[in-house]
Amino acid sequence: MPGTAQEKLARSACQFLASRLLYWQGSHTTTRQLLAKRHFHATPTASVFTAAWIPSRVKTPWVDALAQSRDEQARGKSAAGQQLPPKPDLTPKRMSDSYFSAILPLAQDKWLLDSYLNASGRIRLGTLFMDLDTLAGVIAYRHTGDSVTTVTAAADRITLLNPLKEICDLELSGQVTYATGRSSMEISLQVAKAPVNGEKVKSEDLLITCAFTMVSLDPATKKPIPVAPLVVETEEEKRLFQKGEENYNAKKALRKKSFLSQTPDESESNLIHSMWSKQILSKMTSTAAIENSDARTMSSTVLKSAMIMQPEDRNRHNFMIFGGFLLQKTFELAFCCAASFSHSRPTFVALDPSTFENSVPVGSVLYMNSLVAYTEPLLHEDGKGNSKYTKVHVRVDTRVRDVEHATRKSTGSFHYSFIVPNKVQVMPTHYTEYMMWLDARRRAQELDPIIASRFTEDAASARMDGVTE
Numbered sequence: 001m002p003g004t005a006q007e008k009l010a011r012s013a014c015q016f017l018a019s020r021l022l023y024w025q026g027s028h029t030t031t032r033q034l035l036a037k038r039h040f041h042a043t044p045t046a047s048v049f050t051a052a053w054i055p056s057r058v059k060t061p062w063v064d065a066l067a068q069s070r071d072e073q074a075r076g077k078s079a080a081g082q083q084l085p086p087k088p089d090l091t092p093k094r095m096s097d098s099y100f101s102a103i104l105p106l107a108q109d110k111w112l113l114d115s116y117l118n119a120s121g122r123i124r125l126g127t128l129f130m131d132l133d134t135l136a137g138v139i140a141y142r143h144t145g146d147s148v149t150t151v152t153a154a155a156d157r158i159t160l161l162n163p164l165k166e167i168c169d170l171e172l173s174g175q176v177t178y179a180t181g182r183s184s185m186e187i188s189l190q191v192a193k194a195p196v197n198g199e200k201v202k203s204e205d206l207l208i209t210c211a212f213t214m215v216s217l218d219p220a221t222k223k224p225i226p227v228a229p230l231v232v233e234t235e236e237e238k239r240l241f242q243k244g245e246e247n248y249n250a251k252k253a254l255r256k257k258s259f260l261s262q263t264p265d266e267s268e269s270n271l272i273h274s275m276w277s278k279q280i281l282s283k284m285t286s287t288a289a290i291e292n293s294d295a296r297t298m299s300s301t302v303l304k305s306a307m308i309m310q311p312e313d314r315n316r317h318n319f320m321i322f323g324g325f326l327l328q329k330t331f332e333l334a335f336c337c338a339a340s341f342s343h344s345r346p347t348f349v350a351l352d353p354s355t356f357e358n359s360v361p362v363g364s365v366l367y368m369n370s371l372v373a374y375t376e377p378l379l380h381e382d383g384k385g386n387s388k389y390t391k392v393h394v395r396v397d398t399r400v401r402d403v404e405h406a407t408r409k410s411t412g413s414f415h416y417s418f419i420v421p422n423k424v425q426v427m428p429t430h431y432t433e434y435m436m437w438l439d440a441r442r443r444a445q446e447l448d449p450i451i452a453s454r455f456t457e458d459a460a461s462a463r464m465d466g467v468t469e
């Protein structure tokens with residue numbers, strides 16, 4: 001179709017809006033009516049996006065994508081092999097080139113709010129996480145251009161900072177904060193109470209901060225390819241870039257820290273031995289004893305789910321499932337797991353570094369396995385004694401199998417932290433569980449001090465009164 005790059009982008013935006021709104025409100029309303037509603041409004045800083053804030057998450061209707069793929073298969077690989085290799089745009093970019101912000105008008109539109117609220121009228125964080133992954137994709141493509149395939153490699157951290165006290169319009173924004181010319185980029189995002197009259201977001205109005213790692217792939221070979229490096233100019237940009245570099249190195253180190261390749265250190269070995277011996281001595285592993293205490297065995301916390309992956313949840317590359325969908329589903333399972341464990345309504349605090357290890361193919365069966373991996377009593381404000389709240393870490397391991405169940409592939413692990421309003425404790429009882437417990441404990445200890453300082457009794461009760469899950 002003819003048109004400038006900006007026109008194409010705006011057209012793409014309309015397509016996405018149409019598909020997203022159909023998803024939101026069922027298929028009774030026509031696309032034209034839905035487009036007329038224009039739920040998302042671009043802010044002045046994102047002038048390209050005149051009709052919607054997110055460009056098309058999918059480019060081709062499924063029926064056409066399927067026909068095209070069958071046609072290519074019938075013609076053999078030679079036809080695909082004849083495609084010209086992509087020419088990624090490697091011109092250095094500024095952070096501001098990828099900056100994007102948009103308003104989600106939850107206070108203005110009750111129908112839009114419908115798909116963001118849970119039964120008790122709180123904002124469904126899983127739905128916001130899905131939007132955040134899309135926003136990370138939009139920002140990544142603003143940096144790389146459209147000639148590459150960009151995937152979410154990891155959700156580095158999602159932190160809920162200040163609980164919302166009332167439903168309000170939200171501003172979602174972000175930019176590429178680290179890219180050096182290798183294949184990955186760090187995208188930093190935030191969700192805040194939408195500022196009025198163009199004011200700057202106040203720190204107390206910040207709801208969520210998060211970072212995603214996006215990786216660009218060659219569309220034909222699906223191998224990582226270089227992306228444009230960042231040009232860093234201002235002091236603030238230098239600070240963000242340096243933080244991005246630290247995060248990049250920390251993520252690499254974390255990947256090497258797996259208990260599959262690294263044994264527990266001396267203090268960890270001593271700790272698990274003392275836990276194990278206490279269990280034996282107090283006969284904690286006997287069901288009767290456990291039922292009468294705050295402790296539950298880790299195996300009793302397991303909650304599983306299986307789902308078939310449908311095309312409507314695919315990403316713009318057609319044959320793989322959208323990362324945001326996986327975030328939403330793993331979050332909701334983790335929430336249920338923490339709820340059934342604690343017999344209470346958990347409040348989300350953070351998603352710890354979590355990876356999208358392999359893509360989830362459309363048509364496959366996704367298995368999600370959640371369990372409470374670690375618990376820690378919260379401290380009183382004065383740092384002494386235990387409060388009635390517990391910090392609960394839930395781990396969700398995902399894997400896919402084809403429908404015939406002939407293949408099996410791990411697709412990533414997701415780590416969620418919640419606060420629950422009672423005293424509960426999880427007890428590992430065999431070696432694999434002890435390793436998962438230690439892994440979650442390491443994650444808890446590596447929490448950003450900003451987040452750790454929010455694990456206090458006062459902060460917990462303020463969160464319970466908020467309007468987010």
Ligand SMILES: CCCCCCCCCCCCCCCC(=O)SCCNC(=O)CCNC(=O)[C@H](O)C(C)(C)COP(=O)(O)OP(=O)(O)OC[C@H]1O[C@@H](n2cnc3c(N)ncnc32)[C@H](O)[C@@H]1OP(=O)(O)O
Pocket residue numbers: 009012054055056057133134136137138141142145146150151152153154182183184185213215217224251255315316320321322323324354355356357358359360
């Ligand atoms: C102008 C045009 C506008 C167009 C407007 C379009 C708008 C459009 C909007 C919609 C946008 C929606 C966007 C959704 C995007 C998905 O929804 S994608 C779906 C979910 N994600 C997936 O399926 C990914 C699955 N995972 C994978 O495929 C592989 O693990 C990966 C990510 C390719 C990495 O593979 P690998 O074998 O580990 O590769 P490797 O060479 O070792 O590492 C490659 C890079 O990844 C990094 N990496 C690997 N693992 C990790 C990890 N765990 N953590 C962090 N980094 C990692 C490495 O550090 C390396 O980075 P560099 O050092 O090169 O910088």
